[in-house]
Amino acid sequence: MICPHCSANLLYKERTGNTCSKCRKSFALEPKSAPHGLSDVGLRRAVERLTADGRITVTVGQLHYATGRRHLVGGAAPERRGSLGCAIPALLAGLPTLGFALPHPAGAGAVAALAGLALVAIGIRSAVRWTRFKPMKPRELLWSADDFRRSVTDPWQRRYGVLPRGLVTEDSVRPRPPAAPVAAVLCEDRTVRTFLQANAFEERHRVLVVPDPASVPAGLPVVVLHDAGAEGCLSVGRARAALAGHRVLDGGLPPRAVMAQPKALQLRQPDVLPRTMELLRAEGGLGEAELGWLAEGWWSPLAAVPPTALLDAATRAVERLAAAVRAEDDPAEVRRRALAVGFLTWPEQST
Incomplete structure (x- = not known):
């Protein structure tokens, strides 16, 4: 491990008690026990990558996904009961x-x-x-979000007083909604909402970022951001049902974008209920390959999309909504404007 203070390369026996034996200064994270093998230097570097060297702000939840994608537990394939x-x-x-x-x-x-x-x-x-299979084990990150916070960001704050520059917790950002919003961005994921608000998304695009349909002011058009999962895909239909009279646009992460990107974080939950799949088929918009992927329990969190790509995609979704509102009576114009802002494909994800 590299000491964050004197840059000495320390053996395990040279850093007992989270203290460098060279400079005698303490550090926050012991990589042998910290989630995802993080050290103080490793965490700083991870934050620098996620924030594009400080150009944007990211959340602890996004850091959890970014550092945990190589530390997964659970089966990607079913296990046989016998041998x-x-x-x-x-x-x-x-x-x-x-x-x-x-x-x-x-x-x-x-x-x-x-x-x-x-x-x-x-x-x-x-x-x-x-010839028989065990129930499918969920495929998930080795450390939960709560464990990650308790074992990484809490010790860091105790040692250094503040988080690394550009990293915020989900409860530390105060929304700054515009006085006269022109649209609402509906997203159930608190991490994504905080990320957008921390980067002045509301002010820049004159939108409200809200957690549920009940928080949408009357008359505003809505873009829905969601995970690439069965429940996420259904959230658009739920929003349309709850917001009758509002224009509601699907700006979420489509399953096909995750399926086509080998580096995307793919998690798995128990098989999706048949009733859920019936609803997804009835809503339309998903191909057979996507429906099969969802039926097997696969999903990908919106918060796991690289932050710069997520910010770009959210911007494109809002631009698409604005184009649709301006050309409400001309479907051909809606498609032309949508293609111009590139909403039909999510940006490629990278680590």
């Missing part, structure tokens, strides 16, 4: 044993028969279980 490694040896041992027992019904033959039957039974049971 052929047990079934085959048991059958290979049990069947010859039974063959020996048949011509010797008494004495050693009887013992061999019992042993053979037991081995064959074990082999058959293991083989049958091998």
Whole structure:
């Protein structure tokens, strides 16, 4: 580990008690125990990358996703209940044993028969279980968001007093809504709302960033930002149902954008309920490949999109909404303007 104070390269035994043995100064994070193997120097570098060297502000939740994408737990594929490694040896041992027992019904033959039957039974049971699968384990980050905060940002603030420049907590940003908003941005993810507000998105675009349909003022058009997941995709339909009379536009992260991007963070939850999939099919707008991906429980958090790409995509969504409002009675003009601002594809994600 590199000491954040004197830049000495320290062995584990040279930094006991979170103190550098060279300069005698303490540090916040021990990489052997901190989430995602973070050290003080590593955390500063991660924040510098996420903030584009200080040009934007990011949240602790975004840092959690960015540093945790290589630290996942849970299966990407279902696990079998049984093992052929047990079934085959048991059958290979049990069947010859039974063959020996048949011509010797008494004495050693009887013992061999019992042993053979037991081995064959074990082999058959293991083989049958091998054809069945365990319930799917969720695929998620090794450390939860709460654990990340308790183990990373809280110790950092205790040691240094403030977070690194450009990093904010979700409860530290005060919204600054414009006096006369022209639209609303609806997003259920608190991390994303805080990120937009911390970067003066409301003031720059004259929009309100709100958490739910009930917070949308009367008459304002709405753009919905959401995760690439079953519930996220359904949130657009829920918003339209709750906001009758409002223009509601889907500006969320589409599953196809995640599926096409190998570096995107793909998490998995238990299989989606059939009723949920029926609703998604009824709403339309998703291809069969996307529906299959969602049905298997795959999803990707909007907050895991690289911050600069997320800010660009949110800007394009608002521009698309403005274009639709200006050309409300001309569908061809809506599409022409949308293509001009590039809303049909999300920016490529990068680490």
